[in-house]
Amino acid sequence: MRPLFNYIDRPSPVHRLTGAAKLVSMLLWTLAAMTTYDTRLLALLAVGGVALFAAARLRIADVSFLFGFILVFMVLNNLLVFLFAPEHGVSIYGTRHVLFSLGGRWVVTKEQLFYHLNLLLKYCAMIPVVMAFICTTQPSEFAASLNRIGVKYTVAYSVALALRYIPDVQRDYHEISQAQQARGIEMSRKESLIKRLKSASAILIPLILSSMDRIEVISNAMELRGFGKNKKRSWYMARPFTAGDVLAMILCALLFAAALILNRLNGGRFYNPFV
Amino acid sequence: MNDPIIRFEHFSFQYHAQAEPTLHDVCLSVRKGEKLLICGPSGCGKSTLAHCINGLIPFSYKGEIGGSLTIAGRESRELGIFEISRTVGTVLQDTDGQFVGLTVAEDIAFALENDCVGEPELHERVRTAAALVGVEDHLSHAPGELSGGQKQRVSLAGILVDDVEVLLFDEPLANLDPATGKQAIELIDEIQKETGAAVIIIEHRLEDVLHRHVDRVVLMNGGRILADTTPDELLAGELLRENGIREPLYITALKYAGVSVTADKRPDHIETIELSEEDQARVRAWFQSVPPAPEKPETPVLLAAEGVRFAYPNGREALAGLSLAVREGELSAVVGTNGAGKSTFCKLLCGFETQQEGTLRFAGQDMAELSIKERADRIGYVMQNPNQMISQTMIFDEVALGLRTRGVPEEEIRRRVEETLKVCGLWPFRSWPVSALSFGQKKRVTIAAILVLEPQIIILDEPTAGQDYRHYTEIMEFLLALNRRGVTVLMVTHDMHLMLEYAGRAIVFSGGRLIADAPCAEILTDETVIRRASLKETSLYTLAQRCGIDDGQAFVQRFIDYEREAVRT
Numbered sequence: 139m140r141p142l143f144n145y146i147d148r149p150s151p152v153h154r155l156t157g158a159a160k161l162v163s164m165l166l167w168t169l170a171a172m173t174t175y176d177t178r179l180l181a182l183l184a185v186g187g188v189a190l191f192a193a194a195r196l197r198i199a200d201v202s203f204l205f206g207f208i209l210v211f212m213v214l215n216n217l218l219v220f221l222f223a224p225e226h227g228v229s230i231y232g233t234r235h236v237l238f239s240l241g242g243r244w245v246v247t248k249e250q251l252f253y254h255l256n257l258l259l260k261y262c263a264m265i266p267v268v269m270a271f272i273c274t275t276q277p278s279e280f281a282a283s284l285n286r287i288g289v290k291y292t293v294a295y296s297v298a299l300a301l302r303y304i305p306d307v308q309r310d311y312h313e314i315s316q317a318q319q320a321r322g323i324e325m326s327r328k329e330s331l332i333k334r335l336k337s338a339s340a341i342l343i344p345l346i347l348s349s350m351d352r353i354e355v356i357s358n359a360m361e362l363r364g365f366g367k368n369k370k371r372s373w374y375m376a377r378p379f380t381a382g383d384v385l386a387m388i389l390c391a392l393l394f395a396a397a398l399i400l401n402r403l404n405g406g407r408f409y410n411p412f413v
Numbered sequence: 414m415n416d417p418i419i420r421f422e423h424f425s426f427q428y429h430a431q432a433e434p435t436l437h438d439v440c441l442s443v444r445k446g447e448k449l450l451i452c453g454p455s456g457c458g459k460s461t462l463a464h465c466i467n468g469l470i471p472f473s474y475k476g477e478i479g480g481s482l483t484i485a486g487r488e489s490r491e492l493g494i495f496e497i498s499r500t501v502g503t504v505l506q507d508t509d510g511q512f513v514g515l516t517v518a519e520d521i522a523f524a525l526e527n528d529c530v531g532e533p534e535l536h537e538r539v540r541t542a543a544a545l546v547g548v549e550d551h552l553s554h555a556p557g558e559l560s561g562g563q564k565q566r567v568s569l570a571g572i573l574v575d576d577v578e579v580l581l582f583d584e585p586l587a588n589l590d591p592a593t594g595k596q597a598i599e600l601i602d603e604i605q606k607e608t609g610a611a612v613i614i615i616e617h618r619l620e621d622v623l624h625r626h627v628d629r630v631v632l633m634n635g636g637r638i639l640a641d642t643t644p645d646e647l648l649a650g651e652l653l654r655e656n657g658i659r660e661p662l663y664i665t666a667l668k669y670a671g672v673s674v675t676a677d678k679r680p681d682h683i684e685t686i687e688l689s690e691e692d693q694a695r696v697r698a699w700f701q702s703v704p705p706a707p708e709k710p711e712t713p714v715l716l717a718a719e720g721v722r723f724a725y726p727n728g729r730e731a732l733a734g735l736s737l738a739v740r741e742g743e744l745s746a747v748v749g750t751n752g753a754g755k756s757t758f759c760k761l762l763c764g765f766e767t768q769q770e771g772t773l774r775f776a777g778q779d780m781a782e783l784s785i786k787e788r789a790d791r792i793g794y795v796m797q798n799p800n801q802m803i804s805q806t807m808i809f810d811e812v813a814l815g816l817r818t819r820g821v822p823e824e825e826i827r828r829r830v831e832e833t834l835k836v837c838g839l840w841p842f843r844s845w846p847v848s849a850l851s852f853g854q855k856k857r858v859t860i861a862a863i864l865v866l867e868p869q870i871i872i873l874d875e876p877t878a879g880q881d882y883r884h885y886t887e888i889m890e891f892l893l894a895l896n897r898r899g900v901t902v903l904m905v906t907h908d909m910h911l912m913l914e915y916a917g918r919a920i921v922f923s924g925g926r927l928i929a930d931a932p933c934a935e936i937l938t939d940e941t942v943i944r945r946a947s948l949k950e951t952s953l954y955t956l957a958q959r960c961g962i963d964d965g966q967a968f969v970q971r972f973i974d975y976e977r978e979a980v981r982t
Contacts, residue, residue: 362503
């Protein structure tokens with residue numbers, strides 16, 4: 139049983155950056171990737187993102203579940219766009235270079251393929267960076283950095299706690315499902331959907347009940363130690379910004395600025411190689 | 414005498430959701446430097462009292478307060494929970510659940526962070542508190558890398574970072590093995606001497622707390638304080654027994670032997686109790702007079718493990734070269750520290766995991782081919798926490814679940830469920846929703862849900878965890894009755910009383926290996942096994958030594974036999 143996603147302790151230059159700097163940089167980076175459809179910038183971001191993922195000494199295997207999930211989503215996304223809007227590229231770029239036809243209205247054009255390339259690059263520009271952020275930032279540092287960029291600390295801490303409890307809940311789920319299997323609850327594909335839904339409830343109800351117990355204990359423990367007493371709190375894990383942090387944030391800010399400038403220069407979000 | 418830090422005066426409390434008050438007319442004072450034990454059966458109001466002291470009542474759990482409770486001279490309801498927490502530091506029962514921080518250091522720092530303590534004071538105070546409880550070398554560890562005892566130390570450090578005047582421990586022994594529990598009591602004692610704070614321990618395991626000196630014991634039942642006196646006075650009387658608190662075993666043995674236990678003999682500790690020559694002679698005479706129990710005829714082997722090895726995917730070897738046999742009709746204990754391989758062994762038996770080497774046989778048949786479901790027809794497994802098993806809203810449906818999934822006709826289901834409910838003493842509740850039951854009753858429901866499948870062996874993980882003496886006795890007598898009907902019972906447990914009183918023998922794991930498999934009296938008097946399995950020597954053994962009985966093991970065995978024969982039947 140591998141955790142869904144988690145902090146991975148494998149020292150690297152990315153790990154050494156402070157949480158807040160990483161959060162700000164990650165947000166700027168993804169904003170840049172979201173605002174632009176300029177293929178040149180997207181390509182740069184995608185290459186940079188993959189490089190960062192590697193620099194953080196992460197492997198695909200560390201995030202295999204999330205990676206697989208996103209891969210499926212990406213393929214589906216592209217397929218649906220082509221299925222429902224095969225002429226989307228043409229309407230964006232204003233020209234029509236037909237390559238071949240798949241029958242009916244589904245004609246493959248250079249413009250459409252180019253549009254799909256952009257979609258693909260967008261995924262590659264954002265996902266590795268987000269994953270690198272999640273896997274190199276400890277939940278408590280994550281909470282501290284959320285707080286630092288202005289999120290209320292009670293909210294920030296709750297988010298971090300939720301992240302922290304995911305492995306525990308996973309373990310509970312595993313144990314409960316084993317015990318219920320012993321009583322004859324089948325979760326395999328052999329059963330009908332309705333039966334499987336019923337079975338799922340036999341696992342979910344105990345899971346929810348035992349999680350409620352857990353929540354009561356933790357909230358008492360926190361309150362008894364003064365959580366929520368003041369408007370502010372200090373953080374044991376907080377670290378002052380280093381030169382590297384500042385550099386990372388400036389670089390990402392420049393990337394975001396580049397995205398905005400390119401939008402202006404291209405006269406829209408798209409870079410058009412066809413005219 | 415200094416002024417009391419905590420003073421209850423004719424205090425009462427009623428939860429909004431309940432029809433009756435939980436606390437009645439409580440009068441109690443605690444002074445600085447005092448050490449207090451509050452004991453009583455489940456539902457006696459001791460947890461509610463603890464909540465009043467730390468401010469969870471009335472600030473988190475609402476209700477009606479009568480009378481007065483002052484903390485450091487101020488009325489508690491006029492303070493806030495945060496102000497109270499400056500005076501009273503609480504260590505909760507659940508060693509995992511109260512671990513707030515992601516690492517040891519952050520958990521200790523939590524209260525300081527909330528007080529906006531900045532650098533470098535923050536790191537300095539965390540280091541000091543960690544050193545006080547001896548976890549300074551683990552500051553960067555995550556909770557998963559710590560043992561239960563270490564987690565408790567961290568929680569204690571987390572309240573010691575503030576200079577609190579009262580340390581409140583809510584059932585500190587509940588989740589610890591016997592040896593760790595003993596260390597916890599010693600640590601609490603040392604910390605008190607170092608800080609001079611008042612210590613309040615809420616616990617029903619009297620003997621274990623009395624391992625170190627306690628100034629006063631407060632006995633509660635039915636929401637009232639029945640006694641507030643020295644341990645010596647309380648042990649001399651009958652109040653403990655009458656109110657469902659287990660006396661220390663040596664006291665019980667002395668009473669069996671006809672020795673009068675009076676307060677002036679200072680009975681609060683086995684090492685210091687004054688036993689006259691006459692008292693010792695009585696104990697020796699009693700020892701001679703109890704006949705040894707007849708040996709049970711050997712029954713066929715029901716379950717056998719041969720050379721079993723199992724390693725988890727991360728490479729950790731959990732079991733190695735394990736061979737053992739469980740015979741038909743046994744009632745045995747499986748003991749050992751956390752990570753010794755007990756739970757892994759159970760998982761292999763149930764088929765949740767598969768061993769890499771060796772075979773498991775049931776009644777001579779290799780179980781390798783059997784599915785989880787098929788094994789469950791032979792081997793029933795009851796988890797520790799009933800909330801992790803119960804999925805239906807009605808008791809009847811919960812017990813019927815296993816039969817329904819096996820496609821048994823509804824008529825037969827009704828017959829078998831009703832029969833099982835009767836056996837389990839749940840018949841009066843058959844049409845109740847599960848949520849209306851107490852923890853102990855829920856436990857019974859989970860046992861019933863397994864029993865209805867008519868397994869030949871039933872394995873229970875900590876069957877009596879979190880139960881007071883009365884409920885403990887109820888559950889164990891029930892298991893004993895099942896056992897007499899021919900069901901083989903295996904209990905995974907830390908509870909030494911349970912081993913002594915009920916288990917025929919103990920199977921002891923340590924580091925993934927079987928280190929002992931012998932009658933409990935032998936295990937609990939064997940120093941090496943005790944140390945390796947994190948158990949504790951029974952006070953009966955010390956009593957035997959103090960009375961000049963050389964064969965301590967035989968004395969423990971006689972005590973067990975006497976309890977089973979003379980007392981129980």
